[in-house]
Amino acid sequence: MSEVAGDRKPRVLLLYYSYTGQTVKVLDAAEEVLRKRGYLVDRAPIEFTDPKYSVKFSRFPMRRVWPDFFSVLPAQTRGVTGDIRTPEVVRTGGYDLICIGSPTWWDTVSMPLRSFLVSHEARPLLDGTPFAVFVVCRRKWRKNLAGVRKLAEKKGGRFVDSIHFTYPGSELSSMLSLTSYLGSGEYKERYLGVKLPPTNINEEHVEEARRFTARVADKVFGKR
Numbered sequence: 032m033s034e035v036a037g038d039r040k041p042r043v044l045l046l047y048y049s050y051t052g053q054t055v056k057v058l059d060a061a062e063e064v065l066r067k068r069g070y071l072v073d074r075a076p077i078e079f080t081d082p083k084y085s086v087k088f089s090r091f092p093m094r095r096v097w098p099d100f101f102s103v104l105p106a107q108t109r110g111v112t113g114d115i116r117t118p119e120v121v122r123t124g125g126y127d128l129i130c131i132g133s134p135t136w137w138d139t140v141s142m143p144l145r146s147f148l149v150s151h152e153a154r155p156l157l158d159g160t161p162f163a164v165f166v167v168c169r170r171k172w173r174k175n176l177a178g179v180r181k182l183a184e185k186k187g188g189r190f191v192d193s194i195h196f197t198y199p200g201s202e203l204s205s206m207l208s209l210t211s212y213l214g215s216g217e218y219k220e221r222y223l224g225v226k227l228p229p230t231n232i233n234e235e236h237v238e239e240a241r242r243f244t245a246r247v248a249d250k251v252f253g254k255r
């Protein structure tokens with residue numbers, strides 16, 4: 032059943048933080064599906080501006096990958112929040128569905144997204160609004176998803192569904208593949224003597240994101 036009154040086109044917001052653009056890739060797929068259905072789609076990328084923590088994430092590839100990668104670990108473990116900048120669309124609101132894109136940072140919600148979800152701007156945007164979560168990570172998705180869901184529901188959001196995208200390889204090889212990429216911006220065959228599996232979002236993930244978005248749209252606005 033459509034929840035949008037009259038002939039008004041459904042309005043969807045893509046709300047996310049993305050450092051290397053992987054979360055953007057799956058939300059691009061979502062946008063394509065939603066626009067094909069005739070819905071209006073806006074984007075709200077969260078900008079990480081915190082003076083203490085954001086500098087390392089303001090450039091890509093990372094300058095010193097291991098220290099930069101680990102720089103937010105203690106803060107992430109404590110669920111610390113920091114300064115962010117958000118676009119005007121999060122304040123105008125009035126959305127019928129919000130797609131939240133959430134990359135995992137140290138097994139949980141990234142500081143920039145957490146900072147938004149606990150902010151005073153989150154309630155007017157989310158209150159009474161259906162939301163779907165797109166988790167993007169190397170391997171660890173559960174706590175991130177649970178965290179986003181809890182924070183968004185605390186602001187009145189209505190959870191619809193979720194999907195997670197993970198990268199191939201063992202704990203060690205996927206970690207080396209990711210850090211090799213974060214430190215070089217390139218895909219290498221080997222790093223520190225280990226053969227690397229592919230990392231990041233691939234075409235199969237993108238296809239999965241399209242199917243998931245269509246299911247979510249069916250649930251919220253009725254089957255097409």
Ligand SMILES: Cc1cc2nc3c(=O)[nH]c(=O)nc-3n(C[C@H](O)[C@H](O)[C@H](O)COP(=O)(O)O)c2cc1C
Nearest residue numbers: 049050051052053054134135137138168169170171
């Ligand atoms: C600081 C940092 C910490 C991360 N920690 C984890 C982690 O604990 N578990 C995991 O599966 N992936 C982790 N990742 C991998 C990201 O989730 C992955 O790189 C994802 O593609 C990032 O999406 P984005 O490019 O949209 O920011 C981490 C990445 C960064 C930059």
